[in-house]
Amino acid sequence: MVHEVSPALLRLTEDHGIKKILRAYLKCEPVLLEASLFVSRPETNLIDRGQHSFHFDYAGWQSLNVFVYFTDVTEASSYHVVAKGSHRNISVSDILRGSLTEEEAARRYGDAIQNITGPAGTLFFENTEAFHRRHKGNERRVMLNLLFASHRSLLSYGRASRNQINSRNRAFENIADAS
Numbered sequence: 001m002v003h004e005v006s007p008a009l010l011r012l013t014e015d016h017g018i019k020k021i022l023r024a025y026l027k028c029e030p031v032l033l034e035a036s037l038f039v040s041r042p043e044t045n046l047i048d049r050g051q052h053s054f055h056f057d058y059a060g061w062q063s064l065n066v067f068v069y070f071t072d073v074t075e076a077s078s079y080h081v082v083a084k085g086s087h088r089n090i091s092v093s094d095i096l097r098g099s100l101t102e103e104e105a106a107r108r109y110g111d112a113i114q115n116i117t118g119p120a121g122t123l124f125f126e127n128t129e130a131f132h133r134r135h136k137g138n139e140r141r142v143m144l145n146l147l148f149a150s151h152r153s154l155l156s157y158g159r160a161s162r163n164q165i166n167s168r169n170r171a172f173e174n175i176a177d178a179s
Contacts, residue, residue, distance in 0.1 A: 001034065001035050003032075003146075004035075009144065012066075012068065018123075021125065022064060025062075026148070026150045033147045033148065034146070035145075037142070038145060039142050040078040040137075040141045041140055043078060043137065054101075054132065054133045056086070056128070056129045058128065061149070061151065063129075063147060063150070064126070065126045065128055065147055066125055066144075066146040067123065067124050068121070068123045068143065068144040069121065069142070069143050070142040070143065071143075073116075073118055073139075076137055077139040077140075078137040078140075078141040079116055080126075080133075081115050081116070081133050081134070081135055082113070082116065083105055083108075083112050083113050083130060083131040083132070084109075084113075087127040087128075087129035087131075090129060100131060105131060115135065
């Protein structure tokens with residue numbers, strides 16, 4: 001919940017233009033589930049992790065990510081990749097497996113797979129259930145992820161669970177005590 005420690009990020013979560021799009025898409029008042037800052041280092045020589053394979057996330061009945069690149073993101077960076085429209089046809093086998101190989105994603109979604117690059121400040125929206133992945137790049141990337149949903153459900157706590165937030169607060173307190 002990085003918006004709790006940064007007034008600038010708090011303003012983004014309350015931005016009227018962003019909220020207007022969220023309301024139109026979700027057809028209700030959006031609920032902020034998570035506000036996470038992701039910093040990826042150069043990772044071309046690292047092993048593949050879950051974020052490097054096409055996968056989808058589930059955050060509630062209807063949910064939408066708002067992503068903002070805080071650094072320039074180029075083809076050499078750890079850019080975001082999405083299979084546009086893939087949230088419309090997730091099968092039971094997709095749910096059970098949770099991810100797709102690069103080859104299967106290419107076969108199923110072809111030209112709908114889009115690499116998202118752009119200068120710092122690039123903002124884009126994504127249905128959380130769309131298949132997506134992070135490209136392994138050799139440049140650092142800093143990206144904000146605001147996760148909004150139509151409502152909070154038992155399955156929608158993720159990194160914003162009470163335990164995760166308490167753990168984060170203890171880490172912040174330890175840093176403050178050490179300095």
